[in-house]
Amino acid sequence: MSDNKKSFILYTDLKSVVEKLITKDREDGTNNTGELFYHILKYVNDEDPKPSNFIIEMAFEPIKLQLKRDLIKYEEIKEKNRQNALSRWGKARKKDSKDMQSYATAKDRIISNANDADNGIDNDIDNDIKDKINKKEIEFKESIKPFIQKYGKDICNNFYLYWSEPNKSKTKLRYEMEKTWDVSRRLANWVNRDKAFNTRINGTGAEPNYQKL
Structure with a gap:
């Protein structure tokens, strides 16, 4: 999951799959229902879990795809909020035009030593990888x-x-x-x-x- 994201959405249409698993569990004396929920929790905690059997793997697959779609939406919202904050900050700087010299650019403030400069280069590399x-x-x-x-x-x-x-x-x-x-x-x-x-x-x-x- 994304950094600082501490929750995830569990959809009501999962009920049909869980009902089928419970029915089979009761008939066969298995615990695939519990294994599925445990697998979900391990996945959202970035533990890269391996499914315990075929049923868990297949039942989890559509859930995993939905979790990925939700994460994409979360990242888009987070980025939109970041852009809005930057926009408000930019307007505030423009309004205070008499004291423009007292503001440093974002780049000047971030890269204040050699280590920070290296981080700036790393970010450029990361952007290249993302583009690829x-x-x-x-x-x-x-x-x-x-x-x-x-x-x-x-x-x-x-x-x-x-x-x-x-x-x-x-x-x-x-x-x-x-x-x-x-x-x-x-x-x-x-x-x-x-x-x-x-x-x-x-x-x-x-x-x-x-x-x-």
């Missing part, structure tokens, strides 16, 4: 668009959100860390995996073969 990541995300999204008509927007969007997740150092997207990559085959496998989960969780068929995407 954003470019990769756009290119990746374009590679998925041709499949929207075949698989639908929701599936393609979830596929994009999952495989465009950056690593901890923010230098690579998830799909770039795979040894091999073919969008067409990965999407087909993604759809089969989604169907397999629905079959397993609804108890409408035999346990499917599981293949890692």
